[in-house]
Amino acid sequence: MNIQIINGPNLNLLGVREKSIYGNTSFDTFLEELRKRYPAITLSYYQSNVEGEIINKLHEIGFSYDGIVMNAGAYTHTSIAIADAIAAINTPVIEVHISNVHKREEFRHKSMLAANCKGVIAGFGMDSYRLAIENFLTA
Template sequence: MKIAIINGPNLNLLGKREPEVYGSQTFEDYFAMLQKKFMNVELYYFQSNIEGELISKIQEYGFSYDGIILNAGAYTHTSVGIGDAMKAITTPVIEVHISNTYARESFRHQSYLSGNAKGVILGFGLKSYELAIQSFFL
């Protein structure tokens, strides 16, 4: 099984950015733990602060991978383009958020992605990614 994790803007700052919201662990360290825990899964990771690069990766992985886990960060609430890319592909996408977006600012309550996702997992910290991986085995 091949699963790609795609992270959007500012998620390269995990471990430094707002640790009270996002925790103190870097994503690279967490990703290494995921690779050890899910040795039977080929995990790939991509992060970009650029919307078009995220769309290109969704399109690249979207016809040959078994799953995509997408945390589009703030683009979740603004990007029709990312939502359209999700709709155009055949690979199922799980939308993930580290924080509970509904417990935050009201603009974070709207997602342009959720309607095109297989499911949405939010509010469980970095564990949200692990739950998303497990969902592909259900």
């Protein structure tokens, strides 16, 4: 099974930025833990702060992977282009968020992507990614 994790803007700073919201662990450290937990899965990782690069990655893998776990960061709330890219591909996408976006600023309550995703997981910290992977395993 091939699962791609895609992180959007500012998520390269996990473990450094706003630790009270996002925690102390870098994504690279967390990814190592996921790979150890799921040795039978090929977990690929991609992060970009650039909207067009995220769209290009979706196009590149969106017809050959078994699942995509996507935390589009702030693009979740603004990007019709990423929503359209998700709609255009065959690989199912699960939208994830580390924080509970509904307990945060009002603008974070609306996802432009959710309607084109298999589901949304938010508010479980980094464990949101694991929960998405578990869904692909049981689907």
